[in-house]
Amino acid sequence: MQKSKLVFFLCLLTVIGCARDKAGTGITVAGSTSVQPFADKWAEVYMDEHPDQVVNIQGGGSSAGIQAAKSGACNIGTSSRELKPDEKDLTEIVVARDGLAIIVHTSNRIDNLTIEQVKGIFTGKIRNWREIGGNDKLITVVTREEGSGTRGAFQELVMKKDRVAKSAIVQDSNGTVREIVAGDPNAIGYISLGLVNNKVRALKLNGVPATDENIISKKYKLVRPFLFVTKGEPTPVCREFIDFVQSAEGQKLVSEEGLIPVK
């Protein structure tokens, strides 16, 4: 009895030891929840091709990812917004570009808005769809929480110095914003273009539809970078993963998933 317990304990130790060993050679990528699904894809294919490598993808948000890269808690931080001036000491690598889509319910009559109108809606100046040619209904504004990279990019590209109205509904992921807009005929929100599906409709901005071509030709204005950030130069192991992401194959995965390749 005693002996079998001891054997069991030793086995357990070995398993834990092995698991630790494996994590030791791995890469931890943490940060933006917008980048996460794409990073998962990259990691999956990369680990198929390099069975000895372990890439561990975590969420947490852009600010948290940048912090983690700074503190060394992860090897690569991911961000879905530009770095702020005080974060510029990190090495940044653009791995993809993403359009921000302004989405509404599929039944909404509005098809096109100017950036000024979008700003008006989100600051709370425009409160009724009638004011911009829609039905006589109050607008349900859906935004993201403070610190989110998507919100950061939206703030930078659309709101500039103005604040999002306090009455706006706040959700903590692209997915929940999409769900609310899909369910509420009077809602408007913004999500990553790659995540727009047929339950919601992306609006034209200044007459330009949100498509890959218009983003590449820079006609569609709401574009943000997806960044990998590292503290100092990336280590050789990380370099290899980043090279894979930037390679033709990695970038092809990106465009398959609805993002805009950088090369």
Add this chain to the structure above:
Amino acid sequence: MTRLERNERLIKIALFVIACSAVSILAVITIFIFSEGTPIMFKYGLRSFLLGLDWYPSEQSFGLLPMIIGSVMVTFGSLLVGVPFGLACAIFLTEFSSRRLRHILKPIIELLAGIPSVVYGFIGVVILVPFIRETLGGPGLSVLAASIILGIMILPTIISISIDSLQAVPRSYREGSIALGATKWQTTKMVILPAAKSGIIASIILGMGRAIGETMAVIMIAGNAINIPRSVLDPVRTLTSNIALEMGYASGEHRQALFATGVILFIIIMILNTIANATSVKGKAAK
């Protein structure tokens, strides 16, 4: 010293250490929350935290008043839903139902407490929110939706503690009242309920603690706007959802401000618990 004695002592010491560790974990959490949260409260002034209307952490404005009011509204809303139903249910189960029915229903109600809060939230999003949006207007994600879901979530707490306190009323009270010619309802209203008052109040306060501390379900159905709601159909953010919503992304002063939110929540819940303890102790003393 015999072997038995030695064993006895060993077990005693082990239990003591375990008991101490449980208490010390609590102490460590308290110290941690306060040491992280209070410096920023004093830096910007307690007034600006408790009475400030603007929550824009990236611009150094940390007004928590909308969230404090939000928490209070949602909590009282949930009591309006939960207390009448819970109390009625407890009274029915102890005074009016047959023993067999009680043995079937009570475990079912207690099972309600085991449903994870995310499931309640999901039901709220899928059923309640669209219903409110379509019948009453507004975005649906609202004080009302949160109050109803929380009201259901606190039912098991209110019902099971109320049942315990109603059952604790001595049988002689009931017999005496019936012997004087009172009906069953008169007995319940005039004898049983006053006698069980302290336990019922404690159950309500514990339910309140549950409602104020609930996070996941509230995030999903309250809409989380940082405005003070003007009606029950407006979205609202509570203290707990403020922390959970932004924790993942926060850094620097923003993070400290979330700990400050935690401090305020901690104090509110401490006050509630103290009141609950005081009333139940007073009740026992009266007997």
